[in-house]
Amino acid sequence: xxxxxxxxxxxxxxxxxxxxxxxxLAFIIPSDPARTAAGPKADPQTLATIRQELGxxxxxxxxxxxxxxRVVRGDFGRSYLTRQRVLEAILERLPATAYLAxxxxxxxxxxxxxxxxxxxxxxGSRTDVAVLLGSLVLLSLPVFWLGMVLLYCLAxxxxxxPLGGFGVAHVVLPACTLALGQAAYYTRLLHxxxxxVLEQEYIxxxxxxxxxxxxxxxxxxxxxxxxxxxxxxxLDFAGLMSGVVLTETVFNWPGLxxxxxxxxFNQDIPLILxxxxxxAMLVVMANVVVDMLYLAIDPRIRYHRS
Numbered sequence: 224x225x226x227x228x229x230x231x232x233x234x235x236x237x238x239x240x241x242x243x244x245x246x247x248l249a250f251i252i253p254s255d256p257a258r259t260a261a262g263p264k265a266d267p268q269t270l271a272t273i274r275q276e277l278g279x280x281x282x283x284x285x286x287x288x289x290x291x292x293r294v295v296r297g298d299f300g301r302s303y304l305t306r307q308r309v310l311e312a313i314l315e316r317l318p319a320t321a322y323l324a325x326x327x328x329x330x331x332x333x334x335x336x337x338x339x340x341x342x343x344x345x346x347g348s349r350t351d352v353a354v355l356l357g358s359l360v361l362l363s364l365p366v367f368w369l370g371m372v373l374l375y376c377l378a379x380x381x382x383x384x385p386l387g388g389f390g391v392a393h394v395v396l397p398a399c400t401l402a403l404g405q406a407a408y409y410t411r412l413l414h415x416x417x418x419x420v421l422e423q424e425y426i427x428x429x430x431x432x433x434x435x436x437x438x439x440x441x442x443x444x445x446x447x448x449x450x451x452x453x454x455x456x457x458l459d460f461a462g463l464m465s466g467v468v469l470t471e472t473v474f475n476w477p478g479l480x481x482x483x484x485x486x487x488f489n490q491d492i493p494l495i496l497x498x499x500x501x502x503a504m505l506v507v508m509a510n511v512v513v514d515m516l517y518l519a520i521d522p523r524i525r526y527h528r529s
Contacts, residue, residue, distance in 0.1 A: 303489075327401040330398055331403075341354070361404055366470060370400040400474075413449065461509035466481070482494070
């Protein structure tokens with residue numbers, strides 16, 4: 224419990240650092256937020272009024288302190304372009320991103336863990352060689368290129384799936400695009416970990432005692448081999464929930480990734496800060512959850528940290 228509380232405390236420090244760094248980088252960008260809000264034809268008097276209303280006439284440190292105070296209260300500000308609250312804009316895009324993230328996560332985890340365990344148990348077989356070679360090829364392919372190929376072949380040419388949008392049929396291609404590479408990585412990682420575990424003395428002792436293979440592989444070997452994979456799964460899920468920019472752009476998926484891209488192109492600083500901070504919060508939360516899962520999976524970690 225102490226380790227988790229320590230992680231939470233450090234997470235708060237990390238989030239403050241992220242807000243500071245992002246805030247500074249946003250104001251280094253050679254742009255005028257007042258002109259973004261007022262439009263390119265605004266007169267100087269209007270621009271001066273908007274700068275005063277937005278607090279842009281104050282020193283940067285004062286602006287940051289005020290922004291941090293609003294964030295603590297749950298106010299991420301308003302978009303310069305649409306005047307919509309940033310948190311509302313993020314929450315509008317969150318369901319689409321969560322739908323894509325969960326579909327991709329479940330698909331990649333099931334395929335990766337299943338194939339990784341299968342190839343480790345059948346090391347040296349044709350299945351093992353074929354799966355590992357196929358995973359190496361998938362890892363070598365750029366995600367955006369794979370997405371465009373799937374979109375062209377399966378949606379444009381064969382018309383099996385829609386070209387873009389949001390829905391049950393629409394999620395298949397972007398989810399497969401993301402899941403193929405992730406599943407290939409999970410397969411190779413679990414294969415290597417499981418082979419190492421299967422060579423340990425306690426696994427040989429379990430076989431010598433006459434334990435059934437399902438108990439040896441499932442309860443003893445797989446449980447220990449999957450521990451390093453938990454970290455990768457947690458961080459990957461946080462990354463998916465933050466929005467996958469290229470995949471969402473290729474498939475016209477209305478998620479957080481596209482929202483962040485639109486914010487950058489429009490030089491919408493509050494929206495940029497909001498999407499970056501929200502993504503950082505997801506990554507930090509994923510790390511805390513991973514620590515808690517470690518304690519549940521391996522009692523030795525619990526004993527060591529307590």
